[in-house]
Amino acid sequence: MMHDKRRFQIADVLSAEELVEKLVDHMWCCCQGFRLGGYLFLNDSTGPDGAQEYAIVRAVDRIQCESITFSWCDKEKALEYVNDVLAGKFSEPYGRVRNGIETPANHGRCGACA
């Protein structure tokens, strides 16, 4: 996690396909995160114009296990990555993230909100 001061508002997604559609086809403000299958996908990009890099974090202990730049992926590759994440194939110990993990209602607005 490069942006350790960032607070994230988390949206739940229901499937790997839905997450891939969101991550590959859309830009998100820098405080957006997604939750799927016990993992958090947190926007770790420098900005909306930069590469869309996401920190992959286990929700249960907040240990980051991978970092993936989705703007460099086509949907097929992105889906492969997401399925590998959900299968627990990434276990690189990047360390614990201490960012605020918030609901959209609790988040309100921050400096990274669009």
Ligand SMILES: [Zn+2]
């Ligand atoms: Zn925000």
